[in-house]
Amino acid sequence: MRASETLIPTLRESPAEAEIPSHVLLLRSGCIRQLASGLYTWLPLGLRVLRRVEAIIREELDARGAREVQMPVVQPAELWRESGRWDVMGPELLRMQDRHERDYAMSPTHEEVVTDLIRRVVDSYHEMPVNLYQIQTKFRDEIRPRFGLLRAREFLMKDGYSFHLTDESFEKTYRDMHDAYAAILERIGLEYRAVEADAGNIGDSESHEFQVLAESGEDLVAYCPDSDYAANVEKARALPPRREQGPAQTLTRVATPGRRTIAEVSDLLGLDASRCVKTLIVRGAREPLVALVLRGDHELNETKASRLAAVAAPGTVASDTEVEAAVGCSVGSIGPVDLRLPVYADESAAALVNFVCGANEDDVHLTGVNWDRDAAAETVDLRNVVAGDPSPDGKGTLAFTRGIEVGHIFKLGTKYSDAMQLALQDGSGGEVSLIMGCYGMGVSRLVAAIVEQCHDAAGIVWPAAVAPFDLHVLALDYGRSEDVRRVASAVHDAGVAAGLDVLLDDRDERPGVKFADADLIGIPLRVTVGARGLRDGVVELRRRTETESVRVPIEDALARIGSGELL
RNA sequence: CGGAGUGUAGCUCAGCCUGGUAGAGCACUGCCUUCGGGAGGCAGGGGCCCGCGGUUCGAAUCCGCGCACUCCGACCA
Numbered sequence: 030m031r032a033s034e035t036l037i038p039t040l041r042e043s044p045a046e047a048e049i050p051s052h053v054l055l056l057r058s059g060c061i062r063q064l065a066s067g068l069y070t071w072l073p074l075g076l077r078v079l080r081r082v083e084a085i086i087r088e089e090l091d092a093r094g095a096r097e098v099q100m101p102v103v104q105p106a107e108l109w110r111e112s113g114r115w116d117v118m119g120p121e122l123l124r125m126q127d128r129h130e131r132d133y134a135m136s137p138t139h140e141e142v143v144t145d146l147i148r149r150v151v152d153s154y155h156e157m158p159v160n161l162y163q164i165q166t167k168f169r170d171e172i173r174p175r176f177g178l179l180r181a182r183e184f185l186m187k188d189g190y191s192f193h194l195t196d197e198s199f200e201k202t203y204r205d206m207h208d209a210y211a212a213i214l215e216r217i218g219l220e221y222r223a224v225e226a227d228a229g230n231i232g233d234s235e236s237h238e239f240q241v242l243a244e245s246g247e248d249l250v251a252y253c254p255d256s257d258y259a260a261n262v263e264k265a266r267a268l269p270p271r272r273e274q275g276p277a278q279t280l281t282r283v284a285t286p287g288r289r290t291i292a293e294v295s296d297l298l299g300l301d302a303s304r305c306v307k308t309l310i311v312r313g314a315r316e317p318l319v320a321l322v323l324r325g326d327h328e329l330n331e332t333k334a335s336r337l338a339a340v341a342a343p344g345t346v347a348s349d350t351e352v353e354a355a356v357g358c359s360v361g362s363i364g365p366v367d368l369r370l371p372v373y374a375d376e377s378a379a380a381l382v383n384f385v386c387g388a389n390e391d392d393v394h395l396t397g398v399n400w401d402r403d404a405a406a407e408t409v410d411l412r413n414v415v416a417g418d419p420s421p422d423g424k425g426t427l428a429f430t431r432g433i434e435v436g437h438i439f440k441l442g443t444k445y446s447d448a449m450q451l452a453l454q455d456g457s458g459g460e461v462s463l464i465m466g467c468y469g470m471g472v473s474r475l476v477a478a479i480v481e482q483c484h485d486a487a488g489i490v491w492p493a494a495v496a497p498f499d500l501h502v503l504a505l506d507y508g509r510s511e512d513v514r515r516v517a518s519a520v521h522d523a524g525v526a527a528g529l530d531v532l533l534d535d536r537d538e539r540p541g542v543k544f545a546d547a548d549l550i551g552i553p554l555r556v557t558v559g560a561r562g563l564r565d566g567v568v569e570l571r572r573r574t575e576t577e578s579v580r581v582p583i584e585d586a587l588a589r590i591g592s593g594e595l596l
Numbered sequence: 597c598g599g600a601g602u603g604u605a606g607c608u609c610a611g612c613c614u615g616g617u618a619g620a621g622c623a624c625u626g627c628c629u630u631c632g633g634g635a636g637g638c639a640g641g642g643g644c645c646c647g648c649g650g651u652u653c654g655a656a657u658c659c660g661c662g663c664a665c666u667c668c669g670a671c672c673a
Binding site: 040041042043044045046047048063065066119121137138140169171172173175180188228236247343434437439467469505506509538539540541542543544545546548557559560561562569 | 597602603607608609622623630631632633634635664665666667668669670671672673
């Protein structure tokens, strides 16, 4: 393809709205343009990348028995009402009406539609299992779209759904899809981790996220360098410590006038923050308020807290006035001793002996506090893990990295099957609700994640597997040199004959502009054809990953490109 | 939705504080020179200065109300 015949509007400067590398570079390289907040147009170059990523996804899924379908984006509200999500979803579900004032949703996901499809189409358990996927535009009215393609409102997603009679059948497909996701990311050449994740509101059991490692990632991943343990920090656990040993000290009241924070109290007492506990009061599910106790140097993990049956979801910290009314002191002086609320202590706090806590009386704290003797609590996992915590598999300590969630697979169980009456006879006289799996991969987000990981100061460095073109022919002096035109065309044709996608820069631009654009666009292999080189009978080869070009005799270059050996 | 910031030429921005009828660089058009890492000269074109209202003899500039975009937070399959 000739550059003069396509639209690649590169930008010399960064648009003001873009902050992170993928957003800046996708805009500057002419891959995308923003229409409005969270809405992007894919230009020819970007669309080629998107299509190549899609192709890889299709190949890996098809190879594992998933079958592609295409479901409607606009969906009748009655299906959403049937599942209960019309009322549950909130404003991120974009709603609209047709001319008859019937309600519709612009679909953020397709559980309802696919469940409805299966119950209409599948008549017998002999047809099980079924595994379908589609690659389609989704719309979620995000509160705050940001980071370009990484959190857009309209985006391209691969969403897959599987249906099973038995857990064994589900587990096999889940593993197959897990393998497919790993294979996709490996083919692209990304550094990633499959991590244990919290399933959010959607599932009730295990789920895995596929996190592409990048500084700009919104997710924090805890992993163990010495084992394969990795988990989203929302979910990550540490090996619970054993109860400390040592003789119990006497419970003692100490005056702590004006000291409210853990730092102030531990400073006053000359102790480490880890010897103190902090007590947070949150809204309860069964009772109005519940107390959560953490070691002073630890932070509450809100996802874990919300998962406690006794805690109202979403987790909400009680207001200062609520606390004072219930406990009789201000927030800085709460403690588990004689506290008339249900108390849940994090494993690390529960392991302490002779610790410090608030006395439920302003300006007073207690020292020498011990569980069982002085206070009672149920032990649970409540905190965010920190670097250096022992890995839960006992094989080392945890470290952190940031990631971009490009895939998430989970077990849905029978949530939708039950709500929408999707069941089959099981062959032995009974009837079973089908077990569902759900497999999402953000295709447009994946493109952004690739750029986050594959760029340098000059521009994008596309991995060969997804590059918009394989070969970039830079024809310098194109308009003025018949020789350049002839050789550049020959190089172009040799590439095409070898099955490559070739971009020929035949624009009437100065060399510097062409070089800069080529770096920005990031095509893996570049051949520079210029009058200067042709006088010596050479063209120049350079990979985008390298800094030096190699002068190669014209005939050699043609032969090597034609043979495909350069890829 | 809370907090912060920004809206001036296609892009990046100055001008605003201290009101007097709009600028630079790049991009674009024409001509000349140049031609291997974003050239130079000359001559041009291009602006409801985000919108509406107010103050004023006069508003890009001051005030009010909107809208849009961005960032932080909350939120988020």
